[in-house]
Amino acid sequence: MIYKSAFKDIIYPAQNREPRVTQYRIVLMKNSRLVRAIVHLVANQPPQPQPIELDTALDVILNRIIGAELIGVRHDCVRLIVQADAQFTEYPVTFNALDVARPGNVASRPATTSDQPIHIRSLDVVGGSVAFYVDREGGKPVSPGVAGMLR
Template identity: 70%
Template sequence: MIYKGAFRDIIYPSQNREPRATRYRIVLAKHSRLVRAVVHLVSEEPTQPRRTDLVTALDVILNRIIEAELVGVRHDCIRLVVHDGVQLLEYPITYNALEVKRRGGAMPRPPASADQPIHIRSLDVVGGAVAFSADRDGGKPVTDSLGKTLE
C-alpha cells in the first residue's frame, strides 16, 4: 500500500432526489507494476437509509469523486469498491467510448454509427475526459490482497 486517505463525507441524491450521505476515501495501492487508485465507499453507516439508494447513485458519486480528486488518472488505474457492512464489493468501471475527447480537439469526429470501429488507447481515457459509470450487475467480492489493503 502506498497511500490511504482519510474518510470524507459525500452527499448524493437518492432515488426520489432526497439528499443522502455516505463516506469515501481514496487508497493508492501498488498492484503488480501499476499503482491503482481505489475509490472506497462505505455504506454501512447507521444514517444510511437504504443500500439501494447508494447503488443507484454510484455513477453520480463516482464522477464527483473523480472530478474532485482523480482528474487525469487513467481509467484502467481506478477501481471502485463498496463496503456494505458485510462484504467488500468491487464494481467494474465503464465509459462510453464515443465520449472520449481527442487530444487537441482540432478535428470534430464524424457522426457515430453502430458499425464504426474506434481505436482508443487506455492512456487516453482519463478522469475528466469522459463520464464513468459503475457496472452494478458486475459487482463481485474483492480479492484478499485488496481487502487487506483497505482494512
C-alpha cells in the same frame, strides 16, 4: 499500499432526489505493474442509505469523486470498492466510447450518418475526459488481502 486518505463525506441525491450522505476515501495501491487508485465507498454507517438508493447513485458518486480528486488518472487505474458491513464488493468501472473526443477540428469534419470505428487506448481515457459508469452486474467480492488492507 502506498497511500490511504482519511474518510470524507459525500452528499448525493437519493431516488426521490432527497439528499443522502455516505463516506469514501482514496487508497493508492501498488502492484507489480502499476499504482491503482481505489475509491473505497462505505455503505454501512448510520444513518446510511438503503442499498437500493446507493446502487442507483453510484455513477453520480463515482464521477463526483473523480472530478474532485482523480482528474487525469487513467481509467484502467481506477477501482471502485463498496463496503457494506463486513463485505467488500469491487465493481468494474466503464465509460461510453462515444463520449471520447477524437483529435482534430470537430467543426471541419463532415457529418456522417453511420458509425465510424475509432481506436481508443486506455491510456487516453482519464478522469475528467469522459463520464465513468459502474457496472453493477459485474460486482464481485474482493480478495481477502485487499479487504484486509481496507479495514
